[in-house]
Amino acid sequence: MTQKPSRNLTIAEVRLTPVLISDPPLLNVHGVHQPYTPRLVVEIVTEDGVTGIGETYGDTKYLDIARPYAELLPGHSIADFNGLAALAQQVGIDEARVEDAVDVGGLRGIQTADKLRLSVFSAFEVACLDALGKVQGLPVHALLGGKVRDTVEYSAYLFYRWAEHPDGAGERDSWGEAVDPAGIVAQARRFVDDYGFTSFKLKGGVFPPAEEIAAIKALAEAFPGHPLRLDPNGGWSPETSLKVAAELADVLEYLEDPTSGTANMAEVSAAVKGAGSRGAGGRQEGVLLATNMCVTTVPEIREAFLTDAVQVVLSDHHYWGGLHATRELAAICRTFGVGLSMHSNTHMGISLAAMTHVAATVPNLDYACDSHYPWQTDDVITARHVFTDGRLPVSGAPGLGVELDREKLAALHRRWLDDDGTMRDRDDAAAMRKGTGYEDWTGPVLPRW
Ligand code: GKR
Numbered sequence: 001m002t003q004k005p006s007r008n009l010t011i012a013e014v015r016l017t018p019v020l021i022s023d024p025p026l027l028n029v030h031g032v033h034q035p036y037t038p039r040l041v042v043e044i045v046t047e048d049g050v051t052g053i054g055e056t057y058g059d060t061k062y063l064d065i066a067r068p069y070a071e072l073l074p075g076h077s078i079a080d081f082n083g084l085a086a087l088a089q090q091v092g093i094d095e096a097r098v099e100d101a102v103d104v105g106g107l108r109g110i111q112t113a114d115k116l117r118l119s120v121f122s123a124f125e126v127a128c129l130d131a132l133g134k135v136q137g138l139p140v141h142a143l144l145g146g147k148v149r150d151t152v153e154y155s156a157y158l159f160y161r162w163a164e165h166p167d168g169a170g171e172r173d174s175w176g177e178a179v180d181p182a183g184i185v186a187q188a189r190r191f192v193d194d195y196g197f198t199s200f201k202l203k204g205g206v207f208p209p210a211e212e213i214a215a216i217k218a219l220a221e222a223f224p225g226h227p228l229r230l231d232p233n234g235g236w237s238p239e240t241s242l243k244v245a246a247e248l249a250d251v252l253e254y255l256e257d258p259t260s261g262t263a264n265m266a267e268v269s270a271a272v273k274g275a276g277s278r279g280a281g282g283r284q285e286g287v288l289l290a291t292n293m294c295v296t297t298v299p300e301i302r303e304a305f306l307t308d309a310v311q312v313v314l315s316d317h318h319y320w321g322g323l324h325a326t327r328e329l330a331a332i333c334r335t336f337g338v339g340l341s342m343h344s345n346t347h348m349g350i351s352l353a354a355m356t357h358v359a360a361t362v363p364n365l366d367y368a369c370d371s372h373y374p375w376q377t378d379d380v381i382t383a384r385h386v387f388t389d390g391r392l393p394v395s396g397a398p399g400l401g402v403e404l405d406r407e408k409l410a411a412l413h414r415r416w417l418d419d420d421g422t423m424r425d426r427d428d429a430a431a432m433r434k435g436t437g438y439e440d441w442t443g444p445v446l447p448r449w
């Protein structure tokens with residue numbers, strides 16, 4: 001019997017389109033989101049004319065890697081994931097520039113040349129998976145080994161926020177201000193009504209801890225028994241972290257990055273063992289500590305796990321280097337009995353599709369995933385994802401199961417072209433300085449409390 005000839009998997013063309021997407025004035029320990037944030041859309045076209053798409057950060061430091069990397073790809077196979085990853089190592093990065101580059105105050109952990117490369121490579125890997133899935137008539141989750149669940153649960157990502165950006169810049173949405181417990185509970189109610197989320201994460205590190213404790217207690221009262229998380233992005237000292245942990249031990253699913261650095265996290269972790277409801281996950285006593293700041297690269301895993309600094313790691317396929325790498329991280333976590341959740345920051349529907357596919361394949365993804373998606377009104381896909389009961393269905397369509405809307409892509413790219421340069425790099429501290437009373441803001445000196 002003759003076999004059908006396989007189709008040509010060779011990369012013919014790579015297209016990179018930086019865009020600016022609107023973002024509400026969400027507050028965090030470092031400042032406030034700017035009215036627009038940069039993302040990069042990657043398209044990979046095979047010699048047979050099949051196109052795959054991916055998405056990642058669009059700040060200058062990522063574009064500076066994506067552009068030379070894209071030039072290396074024509075002639076290589078979309079199925080050669082290891083080879084394509086190795087090629088990324090050929091892109092030279094000026095280490096000094098890595099340290100100097102505008103960053104979001106370490107909200108996503110350390111900044112290294114390798115992590116930048118992985119953050120760029122991830123979008124290309126997703127685009128190749130999308131294209132390969134289309135060629136083979138298989139969804140991305142099947143290329144990763146198959147789904148273990150039909151829907152993926154997401155949590156409501158609650159933010160303290162202003163009603164609008166300073167000076168009325170950008171778009172004004174209908175969410176209004178949330179700067180106190182009542183505002184946070186009202187925001188949570190809308191998340192429940194509009195999307196059906198049943199677990200909640202509050203971005204903290206914005207107000208003195210007593211106010212954030214009050215907000216979590218108000219959520220616990222309004223939504224009894226629902227999983228709650230608080231994440232001040234390393235804004236507290238170990239002492240403050242312990243006080244907050246003691247106050248919230250009975251209601252928190254986990255406490256995320258209360259303090260900065262593995263050593264501080266290990267100190268807090270050791271002290272909260274035995275205090276409260278860490279047994280909720282059935283593993284240990286005390287408040288569980290989670291991170292997307294002190295374990296964001298492979299070299300950081302060993303110390304954090306051996307010192308029991310964290311009990312939950314938030315994966316993120318962007319900076320871990322793609323969907324295969326996320327599955328490797330999951331295997332390491334499984335080996336050490338460390339739980340797995342998923343991190344997010346401002347993104348569009350291509351990334352959400354990729355997050356959902358990989359989450360569907362990981363048996364030990366024990367927690368509802370984070371997603372900023374409900375805060376994003378701009379997208380480049382033809383049909384936006386719709387949450388039902390806080391969940392997204394796992395697509396069975398070939399590839400990612402989302403299609404690029406070229407008109408929307410062009411419009412958001414036009415916004416990037418027209419920008420005077422101020423929005424092309426995310427800078428929450430600069431945005432904060434525009435707020436009334438924060439003119440001298442340079443970002444927090446950690447610990448802030
Ligand atoms: O977008 O403000 C934000 C978040 O604080 C984000 O950047 C963090 O990286 O959401 C993230 C987190 O969980 O730390």
Ligand code: MG
Pocket residue numbers: 231233256257291292293343
């Ligand atoms: Mg976090």
